[in-house]
Amino acid sequence: MHTLAAVFQDIPVDLILIQTVNGIVAGMILALVASGLTLIFGIMDVVNFAHGELFMLGAYIGVVVIAATGSFWLAFVVSSLTVAILGAALQIITLRPLIGRDPLTTILATFGLSLVLQNFALWEFGPTARKVGEPINASFQLFYLTYPWYRVVIAGLSAVIIGGFWLFLKYSKYGVWIRATTQDRVMAQAMGIPVPWVYTGVFAIGAGMAAASGMLFSPLVGVNHTMGLDWVLKAFIVVVIGGMGNLGGSIVAAIFISLLESYASIWVSPSQAVIVSFVVLILTLLFRPTGLFATPK
Amino acid sequence: MTATPIDKALPLGKSGLSHSAIFWIGFCVVMAVLIVAPFVLPIFWAKFLTECLIWGLLAMSSDLLIGYTGMVSFGHSAFFGLGMYGAAGALLHTHPPNLWLAILAGLAAAAAIALFVAYFSTRLRDIYFAITTLIFSQIFYVIIFTWTSVTGGENGLIFSRPHFTIPFIVDARFTTTTMHWFVLTVVAGSYLILRRITQSPFGMVLQSIRENEARTRAIGYPVQTYKIVAVMLSGLFAGLAGVLYGVQNEFAAPDFVYFITSGDTVIFNVIGGIGTLVGPILGAGFFQLLRELFSRLFGEEFPYLIPLGVVFIAMIIFLPQGLLGFARRWLNK
């Protein structure tokens, strides 16, 4: 009891609050990545192993466009659109032929894609990490720390993208198409909805979201061909914890996990802080395998 | 009229040989070729062949799950890695380093991990199972990578190859050739054991689970128990492959525990043909050969995984049974 009190006494409250902000920032990016993943799974029943690579490609295309034009935000838009189109193409070539087959074949196919994309990036850009400058250099005072505005912008922008997508899903014609397809693929077709194209569209949107996250995140870490791997793993953990196919659940889970990890890194190194997400995963699998935040569909 | 089991005893075809006979003849021919190989091949290729056999064993272990039980697992890198590290631990902490102890230690480590992973992941079906095995193998990667004091962290562990010892009879160093024979014996033995398992009543239940899990459960089989045992068996043989790899190469590294190794294993299975046991061995060999070929033709830097990845994807779409898939029925009789 004494040691516990001592531990808590040693930690200044402001550090916890700073880690809360960090946790939310990381959580929002993770939420954006995980949303794309859970969307693709929820609507198409496809586990997209290549999602991390789409994230990575988004960052690399950003690097290229910034080098050519000097504008971060232009790169952001171009990279998201390019990867979305690439995603659509990949879906048409490799995943459409597999519709109706054993869902495990799509895991294998997307795994193959991730290998190809990763090695392509390695071949094209080399093994050294690239650096991307932050587009906004201003910062503000958060307790004793000078906290960069850019991080807050990331969180805000991710929220806007996710929110925008939610509105699209709820109110637009294509949003209705997507929801109808999710609920009854056969009747959606009988109503004239071109289901194969809905799938392609959803995959493209998911890919675009991944690329956007990759681009937003790139100034925080180096852009490197393996950057996707860690993220896709985290995203999968988040998606399982939040409930596969459950958009709201993944977002909450993403923030939850990131907050826990941020707090954990007060005491242990970041590479060990990931154990937290593993523990939560194991607990979820033990007690609520359908997901901690799963709402009955 | 006597009631003899038709498949095995009745002569088939013009040659008048039973299915069993053809199988064993084929087996002996292949074994003969592999035994003689180190005498004929230059050292590099002899070692290459040995390594292919080890990867083949790993792939075969995974086939028990993918091909026979219908569970795609990405967790084999953990079993393989733990086998390697378990052996390393035994070799580093006993004097003199004992081969058999290393094997035991490796198998024990792999089995323990397999039980742990199986307990959690077999609750879930299909895709969820695959994802959780993946996540678990990554968990072990992180643990191994960061627990530097025990596992050597990023750098892994280096140790020396133990002697081949049979108490009071033999104590000899391994040469490339004898190492090859040892690996060959282990792999061939494993193949025969696994074959026996898949053809046993237990194996039949596994295949029934693959065909229709709900029906198998409805008939009254404790499906989850069978699955856990399947994962453990699979993990055991994967661990064995890890031990062999460690002994062959004299080091253990965390890279092998990274889920990419699991992914490679799945690739060997798909290319070679799931549900055949031999297919994955071929798939492993094919993959390694292509990799070697590409790096020779185009240089070390050539991203061989790009064309290989494309081939893999194409195979999933157009040739899902794999190279040996057409022979699946025959091989399983």
Next chain:
Amino acid sequence: MSAVEKMAEAQALVSVEGLHTYYGKSHILDGVSLTVAPGEVVGLLGRNGVGKSTTLKTIMGLVEARAGRVLFDGAIITGLPAHRIARMGIAYVPEDRRIFRGLSVIENLRTGFDRAGVDETKRRALLDKAFSYFPRLAERRGQAGGTLSGGEQQMLAIARAMMLEPKIILLDEPTEGLMPRMVSQIGEIVAALHNEGVAILIVEQNVPLTLASCQRVYFMEKGAIRHHGAAAELHVHHPAIKQYLGV
């Protein structure tokens, strides 16, 4: 084929010729042939499991035909994806209704009326039409489809199909599980649609309703058409009825 029959076939809106379908190794449709003229109401009667629903599904492109063909307005539609067939003018109301449970009533209808070539005014008009046909749906316009009663879901399924402005509606057992009052409502709706010139191919087990609503009736057994006649010449005690529908 006589000249008259040829002409009849040439004028057919939907013409099914020698359809064969399989489910695994089971031979479900064993050479089904029938026609529906523009604006005609045609019945398809038979016991459970003879292939009536499969026939509708094959016309709609939801089931693949191994042999035979389906013509719509003279064009071959066998092999086309269902969503193209829907856009060409065939609407399908399945046996279990299958309305989109998570979508509201309006959203369900929207899957039909919100399509290319339909402007805002037209969309409003279609929605109003659906509500005038089915006032109960208007009351529940914002409710999720899954919360509607069985009869209301059937109304929604038919209304949804109407939103496509089809030339023919395929109705699969619309009165199944409905109260007698609703059954007669279905009859009225079929009559109203017929008045608008929409053709209907209706699969049913309810003989009186079928005979009252249809101009012609086909009888199916074991995957093929066995008998065919004008509804006016049939009656509830006709031997064909007993033969193909009796227990």
